[in-house]
Amino acid sequence: MLTRRNLLAAAVGAAAGSASWTMVRAGTGQRVLVLGGDLAEIVFAIGAGEIVIATDTTALWPPEVEKLPKVGYLRRLSAEGLLSLMPDLVLAGADAGPQGALDQVRAAGIRVETGPEGTGFDTVSKKIVFVGSVLKRDAEAEALAARVAMEMASVEVALSSLAETPSVLFLISLANGAPMASGTGTAADEMIRLAHARNVVDGFEGYRPLSPEAAVGLAPQIIVLPDHAVGAGDVRSALDGTGLAATPAAGQGRVVVMDGLKLLGFGPRTPAAVGELARALHPAAAARLDL
Amino acid sequence: MLEAHDIHLRRNRRDVLSGVSLSLRPGELVSLIGPNGAGKSSLFAVLAGELPPDGGKVTLDGQPVRKIGASRLATLRAALEQSPSLSSPFTVAGLVALGMASVSRAAIDCAGVAAAAMSAAGVAELASRPVDLLSGGERARAHLARTLAQLYAGRAIGGGRYLLLDEPTASLDLSHQIGLMSAARSEADRGPGVLVVIHDLNLAAAFSDRIAIIRDGGPVALGTPGTVLTPGLLSEVYGSAISVERSPAGTLRITPDLERMGSGGRAGPVCLHPGKSQAPVPSSDGNRRLHNS
Amino acid sequence: MQRVAVPGMPSTFSRDGLAVLCFAVLALALASAGVMLGPVPLGFGEVLGALSGHAETRSQVIVLEIRAPRVVLGAAIGAGLALSGTALQGVLRNPLADPGLIGVTAGGALGAVAAIVVGSHVAELLPEAARSWLLPLAAFFGAGAATGFVFAVSRRDGTTHTATLILAGVAVNSIAGAVIGLLIYVSDDRQLRDLTFWTMGGLGGADWRMVALAVPCIGVATVGLMRLTRALDLLQLGERAAWYSGLEVGHVKTAVGLWSALAVGAGTAVAGPIGFIGLVAPHIARLCVGPGHRMVVPAAALTGSALLLGADLTVRLIVPPAEPPVGLATSLIGGPFFLWLLLTRMRRDA
Numbered sequence: 044m045l046t047r048r049n050l051l052a053a054a055v056g057a058a059a060g061s062a063s064w065t066m067v068r069a070g071t072g073q074r075v076l077v078l079g080g081d082l083a084e085i086v087f088a089i090g091a092g093e094i095v096i097a098t099d100t101t102a103l104w105p106p107e108v109e110k111l112p113k114v115g116y117l118r119r120l121s122a123e124g125l126l127s128l129m130p131d132l133v134l135a136g137a138d139a140g141p142q143g144a145l146d147q148v149r150a151a152g153i154r155v156e157t158g159p160e161g162t163g164f165d166t167v168s169k170k171i172v173f174v175g176s177v178l179k180r181d182a183e184a185e186a187l188a189a190r191v192a193m194e195m196a197s198v199e200v201a202l203s204s205l206a207e208t209p210s211v212l213f214l215i216s217l218a219n220g221a222p223m224a225s226g227t228g229t230a231a232d233e234m235i236r237l238a239h240a241r242n243v244v245d246g247f248e249g250y251r252p253l254s255p256e257a258a259v260g261l262a263p264q265i266i267v268l269p270d271h272a273v274g275a276g277d278v279r280s281a282l283d284g285t286g287l288a289a290t291p292a293a294g295q296g297r298v299v300v301m302d303g304l305k306l307l308g309f310g311p312r313t314p315a316a317v318g319e320l321a322r323a324l325h326p327a328a329a330a331r332l333d334l
Numbered sequence: 335m336l337e338a339h340d341i342h343l344r345r346n347r348r349d350v351l352s353g354v355s356l357s358l359r360p361g362e363l364v365s366l367i368g369p370n371g372a373g374k375s376s377l378f379a380v381l382a383g384e385l386p387p388d389g390g391k392v393t394l395d396g397q398p399v400r401k402i403g404a405s406r407l408a409t410l411r412a413a414l415e416q417s418p419s420l421s422s423p424f425t426v427a428g429l430v431a432l433g434m435a436s437v438s439r440a441a442i443d444c445a446g447v448a449a450a451a452m453s454a455a456g457v458a459e460l461a462s463r464p465v466d467l468l469s470g471g472e473r474a475r476a477h478l479a480r481t482l483a484q485l486y487a488g489r490a491i492g493g494g495r496y497l498l499l500d501e502p503t504a505s506l507d508l509s510h511q512i513g514l515m516s517a518a519r520s521e522a523d524r525g526p527g528v529l530v531v532i533h534d535l536n537l538a539a540a541f542s543d544r545i546a547i548i549r550d551g552g553p554v555a556l557g558t559p560g561t562v563l564t565p566g567l568l569s570e571v572y573g574s575a576i577s578v579e580r581s582p583a584g585t586l587r588i589t590p591d592l593e594r595m596g597s598g599g600r601a602g603p604v605c606l607h608p609g610k611s612q613a614p615v616p617s618s619d620g621n622r623r624l625h626n627s
Numbered sequence: 628m629q630r631v632a633v634p635g636m637p638s639t640f641s642r643d644g645l646a647v648l649c650f651a652v653l654a655l656a657l658a659s660a661g662v663m664l665g666p667v668p669l670g671f672g673e674v675l676g677a678l679s680g681h682a683e684t685r686s687q688v689i690v691l692e693i694r695a696p697r698v699v700l701g702a703a704i705g706a707g708l709a710l711s712g713t714a715l716q717g718v719l720r721n722p723l724a725d726p727g728l729i730g731v732t733a734g735g736a737l738g739a740v741a742a743i744v745v746g747s748h749v750a751e752l753l754p755e756a757a758r759s760w761l762l763p764l765a766a767f768f769g770a771g772a773a774t775g776f777v778f779a780v781s782r783r784d785g786t787t788h789t790a791t792l793i794l795a796g797v798a799v800n801s802i803a804g805a806v807i808g809l810l811i812y813v814s815d816d817r818q819l820r821d822l823t824f825w826t827m828g829g830l831g832g833a834d835w836r837m838v839a840l841a842v843p844c845i846g847v848a849t850v851g852l853m854r855l856t857r858a859l860d861l862l863q864l865g866e867r868a869a870w871y872s873g874l875e876v877g878h879v880k881t882a883v884g885l886w887s888a889l890a891v892g893a894g895t896a897v898a899g900p901i902g903f904i905g906l907v908a909p910h911i912a913r914l915c916v917g918p919g920h921r922m923v924v925p926a927a928a929l930t931g932s933a934l935l936l937g938a939d940l941t942v943r944l945i946v947p948p949a950e951p952p953v954g955l956a957t958s959l960i961g962g963p964f965f966l967w968l969l970l971t972r973m974r975r976d977a
Binding site (some may be wrong): 097100112113114115116118119120121122123124125126127128129138140141143144146147150151152248249251252 | 665666667668684685688689692693694812815816820821823824827829831832833834943946947948949950952
Binding site for chain 3 (some may be wrong): 345382384403404405406407408409412413414415418419420421422423424428432433435436480484
């Protein structure tokens with residue numbers, strides 16, 4: 044790939060004459076297109092926000108990204124749409140696609156860097172290091188990674204005093220009255236574990252539809268929802284439409300709604316998100332938790 | 335000669351035809367008559383080569399029809415199905431052109447054939463009208479023109495020997511019924527053998543060389559109108575009293591004998607409820623599909 | 628003697644031929660626009676330079692690697708969908724019959740989804756060259772199986788019962804939908820990613836490899852369907868009268884089923900299910916050139932191409948740099964246009 048890029052750069056050099064943007068050497072990070080909410084958050088967190096020219100629709104944080112143009116949904120990108128923004132670097136999350144579109148952008152002489160795959164807290168530092176090295180801001184990235192690791196460590200210390208592990212049902216969406224629950228191996232499952240709780244769904248991997256009856260059978264003490272699953276209405280009426288009202292969690296009003304990107308993004312805000320989730324899941328101990 | 339010999343046909347576990355034979359010679363017009371459900375349309379489909387009989391054989395000039403193949407068969411005989419339809423808004427001329435589909439355009443004078451067919455069917459002045467906007471009678475004649483075009487196109491390349499018409503008079507008024515039968519008659523006079531499935535016994539009597547009568551899938555009689563159309567036979571076949579008069583000029587006049595049929599001589603109920611055992615009502619089964627009858 | 632207007636004969640060629648020519652010009656104009664226009668503004672000279680190989684890499688890639696395959700694929704898929712719609716409507720004598728309604732598209736979609744989900748496990752067993760054919764082949768077999776099934780169950784006494792066929796198509800649609808749902812349910816995250824993109828439908832992933840896969844299939848189907856124009860005319864008389872008139876009806880139905888499945892399957896494999904074109908393009912063509920299939924078939928193919936090219940151009944330009952699914956645009960452009968045409972025709976005939 045490197046060879047090919049060099050060849051392209053050579054070709055561009057040979058075809059010179061116009062003061063085209065393609066002449067800008069890859070890697071200096073003048074105009075950066077960031078694909079993926081987690082990466083965008085990291086780019087801004089290391090102070091490189093001013094070189095970001097556009098993001099995709101999954102980028103919701105920090106508030107500055109709202110003003111940036113959006114290239115559409117992360118998994119449904121258009122090659123020429125990306126090119127029209129004249130980036131000289133595309134930072135793509137592992138989920139970005141289709142692969143063909145990214146390949147075409149690469150063929151047009153644009154540097155495309157794909158981030159590390161996977162969920163879990165380990166990937167946060169990998170992503171930060173990745174962004175730092177691609178943007179040549181290694182020092183800022185290392186500082187951020189260290190800060191996030193510190194924050195996480197202190198959250199973990201604070202949480203280690205918790206005795207209970209309440210049972211939690213995480214629903215990624217309530218669409219059409221068919222709640223999609225998180226099984227194992229998901230970002231939600233990892234967050235529940237980090238917040239000293241137990242995912243009641245351990246029978247399947249990934250996100251699957253869950254029947255209300257099964258949900259009642261699992262008897263979760265707490266239901267957690269991302270904010271986008273609730274929408275404009277209130278939580279109670281959203282849950283009423285799904286038949287989940289009969290669960291202990293809904294009966295006792297123990298329903299937690301959190302910023303979806305913060306909760307599941309595995310970015311710099313993850314330690315804070317774990318703390319926030321833990322306080323919501325352990326209300327009795329919340330006052331003691333020094334976060 | 336188009337010849338059906340000892341035809342047996344079963345549909346839906348029922349004998350539709352049993353032991354029927356019928357031959358159609360070049361130059362003659364044969365009418366096939368019989369009460370509703372007698373098997374006329376099934377016999378028509380067998381003769382046209384569409385339905386393979388379960389017993390017996392059909393030959394066209396000595397060749398088994400089922401061996402000929404649709405395309406060549408279409409050049410040897412033209413057939414007009416009962417209640418023809420057309421689902422696209424072709425013009426009459428466009429419809430007529432469909433009749434010539436089995437013959438290469440280069441081999442014949444298409445415009446001449448189309449014009450001849452349309453004038454023979456009396457639709458020449460409707461040529462550029464869309465078929466779907468015509469009256470029922472005009473539409474029926476347009477389909478006749480299409481079938482005649484098939485016959486003429488076949489004849490132009492050495493075929494066109496038989497013309498088969500399944501209840502072609504069903505949706506026509508009286509004068510057009512006569513017009514159609516004269517057209518069929520003049521086709522026969524020009525060489526092809528013509529078979530007409532028909533309900534109107536007077537028309538059959540006036541235009542046919544021979545008449546075949548079938549009932550319940552079996553043969554009843556086959557012969558000249560004078561020998562076949564007798565009061566006794568017709569009354570038995572149709573299950574109601576029918577009288578036959580011969581005019582001084584020799585024409586037969588067949589009428590249901592209403593006075594002998596029911597109390598008070600009221601004909602109304604007979605016509606309103608046409609059925610197997612009642613008086614012949616022209617076109618009463620015009621809408622029946624082949625496979626149901 | 629009065630002039631006889633016979634469809635397909637020289638007397639009417641001029642007017643209908645002109646209409647076909649108009650469609651051709653429209654399709655060509657939209658194809659050119661598809662190469663000229665896009666979210667990246669390129670000048671006329673730049674595009675010409677790229678086409679002749681004398682432009683900078685970026686323009687070259689945009690024109691030759693992004694826009695050109697997209698336009699070629701769009702034209703071919705639009706034509707393929709329109710042709711199979713024309714042929715199916717013709718054979719079934721039903722104006723609603725289209726590949727989407729009678730289950731051909733759903734069958735193709737099921738084949739493609741199965742190839743994505745199950746195929747990733749068998750792909751390793753296949754030689755490299757065969758792997759790229761897995762998806763289109765699966766889509767073709769899915770489409771072919773659906774077509775064969777609906778024709779088979781609706782056959783009665785040798786003729787096809789159209790109402791039964793359409794009902795069978797509705798059943799196939801829902802069965803295929805359910806099986807697709809099941810496959811999505813068992814798919815892992817990576818397969819799901821491919822599926823998400825694919826089920827939305829569109830030409831966004833177009834590249835020359837896809838062109839090489841789909842265009843030959845659609846081309847063969849086009850040639851096959853183009854040869855059936857007279858047969859489709861005859862079938863307007865009904866299967867029985869068509870047979871009396873010399874048409875081997877059974878062969879024609881098999882051919883229409885086969886070519887439709889090939890065209891729709893290939894298109895579905897590379898661009899996902901794209902609705903509406905198969906239904907509406909034949910009607911637009913008929914409203915403009917009359918019922919004779921000799922003109923309707925090429926006119927419908929060109930209309931289908933023009934519709935998909937126009938729709939694709941629209942989604943590329945409307946909210947750059949993002950791109951909505953193309954199905955939205957085919958319906959939003961084709962729908963009102965079709966209604967307008969229908970209403971003006973009805974007013975004129977009244």
